[in-house]
Amino acid sequence: DAGVIQSPRHEVTEMGQEVTLRCKPISGHNSLFWYRQTMMRGLELLIYFNNNVPIDDSGMPEDRFSAKMPNASFSTLKIQPSEPRDSAVYFCASSRDRGTGNTIYFGEGSWLTVV
Amino acid sequence: GEDVEQSLFLSVREGDSSVINCTYTDSSSTYLYWYKQEPGAGLQLLTYIFSNMDMKQDQRLTVLLNKKDKHLSLRIADTQTGDSAIYFCAETGFSGGYNKLIFGAGTRLAVHP
Numbered sequence: 003d004a005g006v007i008q009s010p011r012h013e014v015t016e017m018g019q020e021v022t023l024r025c026k027p028i029s030g031h032n033s034l035f036w037y038r039q040t041m042m043r044g045l046e047l048l049i050y051f052n053n054n055v056p057i058d059d060s061g062m063p064e065d066r067f068s069a070k071m072p073n074a075s076f077s078t079l080k081i082q083p084s085e086p087r088d089s090a091v092y093f094c095a096s097s098r099d100r101g102t103g104n105t106i107y108f109g110e111g112s113w114l115t116v117v
Numbered sequence: 118g119e120d121v122e123q124s125l126f127l128s129v130r131e132g133d134s135s136v137i138n139c140t141y142t143d144s145s146s147t148y149l150y151w152y153k154q155e156p157g158a159g160l161q162l163l164t165y166i167f168s169n170m171d172m173k174q175d176q177r178l179t180v181l182l183n184k185k186d187k188h189l190s191l192r193i194a195d196t197q198t199g200d201s202a203i204y205f206c207a208e209t210g211f212s213g214g215y216n217k218l219i220f221g222a223g224t225r226l227a228v229h230p
Contacts (some may be wrong), residue, residue, distance in 0.1 A: 006159075035217070045160075045205065058217065084172040093159055106218065108159035 004028070006109035014115045020082040023109050023112045026075055027096030035106070036069055036079050037093040045093075051077065084116045121221035122207050128227045135193040139206030142187065146208040149182060150209045150218070151191045154203045163191075163204075193226075201228045 007026040015021055027034050035050040049059040051071045062069070068083070071077040081088055091113050097106040120142045129135045141149065144201040145169055152160040166180045166189075173180045179192040183197055191210045 045220040047217055047219075050217060095160075106162065108161070110157075110159045 006094055006096050006107050008092075008109035008112050009091065010112055011110065012113045012115075015084055017085055017116055018083045019116075020080065021084045021088070021114060021116075023079040023092050023094075023114070025079070027077070027093030027094070028107055029075070031096035031098050031107075032074070033097045034071060034077050035093075035095040035097075036077070037095065037108075039093060039111070040089075048079070050088040081114075084089060084114075086116045088097045089115050121208055121219055123204075123221040123224045125222065126225050126227070127227065129196050131196060131198060131228050131230050132154070133196055135196045135200070135226055135228075137191045137193075137204050137206075137226065139189040139191075139221055140187055141189065141206070141208045141219075144184070144187065145209055148164055148202075149180075149189050149211050150205075150207040151178075151180065151189075152205040152207060152220075154205065154223070156202075160205060196226075196228050198228050198230075201226055 006028055009024045009038055031053050036048040038046045046061055048061045049069045050057055054071045054074060066083060069079045069082055079092060091111040093108050093111045095106050095108045121139060123139045127135060127137060148165050150165040151163045153163045154160050164175050164178050164180055166182050171182055177194045181190045189206055203225050205223045206221040207218045
């Protein structure tokens with residue numbers, strides 16, 4: 003079975019550019035999570051969706067960040083404009099139910115470097 | 118609020134046991150988890166324990182839960198070089214009617230010959 007698929011795996015961009023990260027959750031999963039991982043702050047939950055509806059976006063750092071889930075098989079996380087402090091690994095994860103951890107599956111991550 | 122704390126580093130000799138510790142704050146957490154992250158990869162669920170249990174064993178892994186002290190530990194028996202990774206403790210937090218995972222900062226386990 004295909005797991006959570008993220009793209010791009012690696013991206014290097016210049017400050018001020020728009021960055022779009024993409025995620026395809028596991029088929030049949032109805033919850034989707036975006037996490038950010040940095041050395042300084044560890045793993046932070048940015049936003050999560052249930053049945054394509056944003057449930058909690060309190061972790062989104064600021065207005066430069068936005069996330070959408072137009073359908074059950076696709077989500078995007080957009081940063082506009084990007085800044086060097088946004089450099090991190092961004093993980094997408096999905097689960098079948100309301101998010102009990104025994105069913106949460108992570109993608110391989112998108113490694114973002116903003117120069 | 119919710120918070121999960123772990124020590125950042127642990128170094129062990131191959132063949133010895135490793136014990137990774139974690140403390141959490143939310144006493145209402147239903148499940149507590151251990152995830153493993155290998156270099157360049159995402160997080161993989163290793164094991165979890167339900168909050169009404171004290172211990173769970175799964176092959177080389179033993180999870181101990183002390184609810185009174187809000188302390189969780191992961192013991193890896195006969196540690197191998199392939200166990201070198203970052204190990205994350207996580208608890209469930211409840212928000213907007215839904216559960217979410219709160220992660221610790223991760224413990225980097227280094228296994229040396």
